[in-house]
Amino acid sequence: MRIRFPLARPLSRVAPVAIATTVLFSTTACDGQSGGTAPGSGRTLSLAIIGTPNSFDPTQLIEGQQTYIWDSVYDTLLIQDNEGRLVPGAAESWEYSDDARVLTLQIRKGMKFTSGTPVTSAAVKATLDRVRTTSGPNQVALAAVASVETSGDHSVVIKLKRPDGSLLPALSGAPGVIGDPKTMTSKSAALNPVGSGPYTLDKGATVNGSVYVLKRRDDYWNKKAYPFSTVKVRVIADRTASVNALKAGEVNAGSVETAQVSTLESSGFEVKHVEATAAGVLVLADRGGSKLKPLGDVRVRKAINMAFDRDKIVKQILRGGGKPTVQVFNPKGDAYDPALEKTYTYDPAEAKRLLAEAGYPDGFSVPMPSLVYTKPFEPTIVQSLKEIGITVKWETVPAQQTNSALISKKYPMFFTMDGLSTAPIEVRNNFNPTGTRNVFGTTEERFDSLLTRANSEVDPAAAAKTYKELNAFTVENAWNAPVFYVGTHWVTKKGIRYLGDGSSTFSTIRQFGVTDQ
Amino acid sequence: MISYVLRRLGTGLVLAVLVTLITFLLLCTSFDDVASTILGSGATPEGIQAQKAQMGLDRPVLTQYADWLSHAVRGDLGASYFTAEPVRSALSARLGVTLSVVLAALLLTAAISVVLGVMAASRGGAVDRVAQGASLIGFLVPNLLIAIVLVYVLAIELKWLPATGYTPFAEDPGSWATSIAIPVAALMVPGIANLTAQIRGAMIGELRKDYVRTLRTRGVSTRSVVLRHALRNAAGPALTVLSLEFVQMLGGALIIEKVFALPGFGSYAFDASLQGDVPIIMGITLFGVLLVVCVNLAVDLVNGWLNPKARVH
Numbered sequence: 001m002r003i004r005f006p007l008a009r010p011l012s013r014v015a016p017v018a019i020a021t022t023v024l025f026s027t028t029a030c031d032g033q034s035g036g037t038a039p040g041s042g043r044t045l046s047l048a049i050i051g052t053p054n055s056f057d058p059t060q061l062i063e064g065q066q067t068y069i070w071d072s073v074y075d076t077l078l079i080q081d082n083e084g085r086l087v088p089g090a091a092e093s094w095e096y097s098d099d100a101r102v103l104t105l106q107i108r109k110g111m112k113f114t115s116g117t118p119v120t121s122a123a124v125k126a127t128l129d130r131v132r133t134t135s136g137p138n139q140v141a142l143a144a145v146a147s148v149e150t151s152g153d154h155s156v157v158i159k160l161k162r163p164d165g166s167l168l169p170a171l172s173g174a175p176g177v178i179g180d181p182k183t184m185t186s187k188s189a190a191l192n193p194v195g196s197g198p199y200t201l202d203k204g205a206t207v208n209g210s211v212y213v214l215k216r217r218d219d220y221w222n223k224k225a226y227p228f229s230t231v232k233v234r235v236i237a238d239r240t241a242s243v244n245a246l247k248a249g250e251v252n253a254g255s256v257e258t259a260q261v262s263t264l265e266s267s268g269f270e271v272k273h274v275e276a277t278a279a280g281v282l283v284l285a286d287r288g289g290s291k292l293k294p295l296g297d298v299r300v301r302k303a304i305n306m307a308f309d310r311d312k313i314v315k316q317i318l319r320g321g322g323k324p325t326v327q328v329f330n331p332k333g334d335a336y337d338p339a340l341e342k343t344y345t346y347d348p349a350e351a352k353r354l355l356a357e358a359g360y361p362d363g364f365s366v367p368m369p370s371l372v373y374t375k376p377f378e379p380t381i382v383q384s385l386k387e388i389g390i391t392v393k394w395e396t397v398p399a400q401q402t403n404s405a406l407i408s409k410k411y412p413m414f415f416t417m418d419g420l421s422t423a424p425i426e427v428r429n430n431f432n433p434t435g436t437r438n439v440f441g442t443t444e445e446r447f448d449s450l451l452t453r454a455n456s457e458v459d460p461a462a463a464a465k466t467y468k469e470l471n472a473f474t475v476e477n478a479w480n481a482p483v484f485y486v487g488t489h490w491v492t493k494k495g496i497r498y499l500g501d502g503s504s505t506f507s508t509i510r511q512f513g514v515t516d517q
Numbered sequence: 518m519i520s521y522v523l524r525r526l527g528t529g530l531v532l533a534v535l536v537t538l539i540t541f542l543l544l545c546t547s548f549d550d551v552a553s554t555i556l557g558s559g560a561t562p563e564g565i566q567a568q569k570a571q572m573g574l575d576r577p578v579l580t581q582y583a584d585w586l587s588h589a590v591r592g593d594l595g596a597s598y599f600t601a602e603p604v605r606s607a608l609s610a611r612l613g614v615t616l617s618v619v620l621a622a623l624l625l626t627a628a629i630s631v632v633l634g635v636m637a638a639s640r641g642g643a644v645d646r647v648a649q650g651a652s653l654i655g656f657l658v659p660n661l662l663i664a665i666v667l668v669y670v671l672a673i674e675l676k677w678l679p680a681t682g683y684t685p686f687a688e689d690p691g692s693w694a695t696s697i698a699i700p701v702a703a704l705m706v707p708g709i710a711n712l713t714a715q716i717r718g719a720m721i722g723e724l725r726k727d728y729v730r731t732l733r734t735r736g737v738s739t740r741s742v743v744l745r746h747a748l749r750n751a752a753g754p755a756l757t758v759l760s761l762e763f764v765q766m767l768g769g770a771l772i773i774e775k776v777f778a779l780p781g782f783g784s785y786a787f788d789a790s791l792q793g794d795v796p797i798i799m800g801i802t803l804f805g806v807l808l809v810v811c812v813n814l815a816v817d818l819v820n821g822w823l824n825p826k827a828r829v830h
Contacts, residue, residue: 052788055601062557135568140559190601207610208602209788210780211682234682236778237788240665241681245778247673248680372791400793404553407560418558429558436558 363389529810634716655710
C-alpha cells in the first residue's frame with residue numbers, strides 16, 4: 001500500500017489571508033518543492049535552548065531541544081510536519097508490504113551532503129545499519145529491523161523481524177537521519193557533522209556547548225521551508241538568564257516559564273502557549289504486582305488514580321501552565337480520547353473504599369525515587385496518596401543515576417515527566433512488554449492482541465483507531481496514573497512566530513516562521 | 518628561591534595526583550549510571566554492560582586511573598562521554614572565560630579594597646564609617662541579588678551592557694570588557710567587603726606601632742609612612758585573604774556563569790557533574806588543583822617580595 005502525501009492540496013485556499021504567511025511556513029517543509037527564495041530571507045533566528053547538545057554522531061543523537069541543531073544539519077527520511085503528520089523528507093515516498101514486514105523507501109534524487117557527495121540509498125543503508133548495530137540511544141528504535149537492503153541508487157528496502165508501528169515515526173526523528181558514510185565513522189563527526197540538511201554548522205562561529213551557528217544552504221531541496229538564512233542557537237540553561245537575553249534583545253525566540261509570560265507580553269513579545277508538550281505521570285510500573293503485590297490489583301491502581309486533585313495541581317503547582325489528564329498520549333494526537341478524561345475524578349473516599357475492597361483498608365507503603373525533576377511534586381504526591389492510606393518513602397537519587405534507578409526494578413512506582421511523542425512511540429515506550437517505562441515487562445492478553453493489530457496495520461487511519469483502543473484499555477485498567485500535561489510558552493520577538501500548536505512535539509526550525517512586522 | 522618554587526610545584530603535583538585519585542575512586546561507583554545515561558531510557562542490563570566494555574569502564578578501577586594518569590601526563594585528558602569534545606581543548610576554551618571573570622574580579626577587588634581599607638584606616642572619621650558601612654552591605658547582600666539588579670538596570674533597561682554571553686578578548690577587546698562587566702561586579706562585591714575589612718584592621722594595627730611613631734618623628738611624610746611602610750607590613754594577611762578569595766570566586770563563578778550564560782569552567786563542571794561525564798570531571802579537578810596551587814604560590818612569592826620577614830630561607 002502506498003502512503004499518499006497528504007499535503008498536496010494548496011493550504012492557502014483553506015486558510016484566511018491574515019494567517020496565510022503562518023500557514024505557509026508551517027507547511028512548506030512538506031511541499032516537496034525545491035528552489036525559490038523564502039520571504040524573510042536574510043533574517044536571523046536567535047534561539048535560546050536549555051540543554052547542551054550531545055555528540056552529532058548519528059548513533060548518539062538524542063531528541064529534545066537540541067534537536068533544533070541536528071535536525072537542521074541532517075535530513076531525516078520522513079518529516080513530521082507541524083500538524084503532526086508524517087510527510088516526505090529525504091524519502092519522497094514509502095510503501096509497506098501487505099504483511100507490514102517490508103518497508104520500501106524511495107530516496108529523493110539530487111540531494112547532496114555538504115561534502116558534495118550525493119545522498120544515495122547506500123548512504124541511507126550505511127547510516128541505518130550503523131545506528132542499529134551501535135549501542136546508543138537510538139538502537140532500540142530500530143530493534144525490529146532485520147536487514148536494510150538497497151535496490152538501485154534511490155531505493156531502500158527495510159525488512160522487519162516483526163511488524164513495528166513505531167518505525168515510520170521513528171524515521172522522522174534521530175533514527176531516521178542520513179549521515180555521510182565517508183565521514184560518519186570518524187571521530188570528527190561528533191563535533192563537525194556532515195549532513196544533507198537545510199543548514200551547515202558554521203564551525204568558526206560555533207562555541208561547543210554554548211553557541212551553535214547554522215548557515216542555510218542555497219542548494220537545499222526544500223529551502224522555502226526555512227525562512228532564516230542564519231540560525232543561532234544559544235544554550236542558556238538558566239531560565240532567568242534566558243528571559244534576560246530575550247529582554248535585552250540577545251535572542252529573539254525561546255521558551256519561558258509561566259510566571260514570566262505577562263511581563264514579556266507587556267514588553268511586546270509574541271507568546272504562543274502550547275498546552276501539552278510533556279506529561280507528568282505516576283508510572284505504576286509493577287502493575288503485575290511482582291514487587292509490590294497491591295499494585296497487581298486493578299482496584300488499587302484505580303484508587304491511586306482517584307487520589308489526585310488534578311485541577312488543583314495544575315492551578316497551584318503548574319500555575320495554569322498545563323492541563324489535567326488521565327492519559328499519556330498527546331491530546332492533539334491520534335490516540336487521545338477526550339471522553340476518557342472523565343474516567344477518574346478526585347474522590348478519596350471512593351479510593352479508600354476500593355483499597356479496602358482490594359484487601360488494603362490500612363493502605364500500604366511504597367518506596368519512590370526522588371529525582372531532580374520530581375522535587376516540586378513530591379509534597380503533593382505524598383499528601384494525595386497519604387489521604388487514601390498509601391505512604392510514600394522517597395529515596396534520593398543523584399541526577400546522573402536517574403536512568404539507572406528507573407530501570408533497576410527497585411521502584412514499583414515512579415514519577416516521570418516525559419516529552420510527548422506520536423502514539424506508536426508512546427505505546428512502544430510506555431506499554432510494550434519491552435518498553436522503557438514498562439520496567440517490569442508486564443502485559444495482558446487483550447493488550448497484546450491490540451498491540452499486534454496496531455503494529456500490523458499499514459493504513460494510518462485504521463492504525464489510529466487501534467491506538468485509541470489501546471489508550472482506552474490502559475486508562476480503564478489504570479496501567480498508570482497520569483496527572484497532568486505540562487505545556488510550553490514560546491516567546492518570540494515581533495517578526496518571528498512560533499508555528500507549532502503541540503500536534504508535533506518534534507523540535508525543529510520549521511516551527512519558526514516570519515511575519516510582517 | 519628556585520628550589521623553593523620547585524619544591525612547592527612538586528608538592529602541588531603530588532596533591533594533584535592524590536585529589537584526582539580520590540575523585541576517580543568516588544566516581545567509579547557511577548560507571549553503570551554513565552553507561553545507562555548514554556543509552557537513554559531504552560537501556561537494558563546487557564546494553565549497559567556492552568556500553569561499559571566499549572568505553573573501557575569494565576576494567577579494574579586502578580588500571581583505569583593509571584591509564585587516565587599516563588595519558589594526562591602526556592597532555593591527553595580524553596574526550597567527553599557525551600559530546601566527544603576533547604577535554605583539554607574544551608577546558609582551555611572555558612578556562613579563558615572563567616579566568617577573564619575571576620582574575621578581573623580579583624584585581625579589581627584588590628585595588629578597590631586597598632584604597633578603601635587604607636583610606637578608612639589612615640583618615641578615620643566619616644571616610645572610615647562609609648568604608649565600614651559599604652563593607653557591611655557587601656557582606657549582607659548576596660552577590661546573586663546584586664547580579665540580578667545590575668542586569669535589570671544596566672542590560673535590560675539601559676541596554677548599556679549585555680545581559681548574557683561572552684565575547685573573547687581576541688575577537689573584540691571592547692565587547693570582551695562589556696561582556697564580563699556585570700559578572701565581575703557581582704563577583705567582586707563580597708570580596709571587596711571582606712578584604713576592605715581585613716586591610717583596614719591590619720592597617721590600624723600597623724599605624725599604632727612604635728616604628729610608625731618613630732618614622733613620623735623623623736619627618737617622614739604621612740603618605741610614605743602609610744604606603745611604603747605600614748601597607749607593606751599589612752599586606753601579608755591581606756594577600757592570604759586574597760588567595761582565599763580567589764578560591765571562593767572560582768566557586769562563585771559556577772553560579773555566576775549560569776546566571777549570565779557564560780561558557781566557562783563553572784557551568785561546564787556543573788553540567789558534567791549532573792551527567793557523570795568522568796573525563797570532564799577529572800580534567801576540571803586537575804585544572805582546579807593546579808590553578809589553586811599556582812595562585813597560592815604566586816601569593817606567597819609576592820608576600821615574600823613585599824615583606825622580607827615572610828621569605829623562606
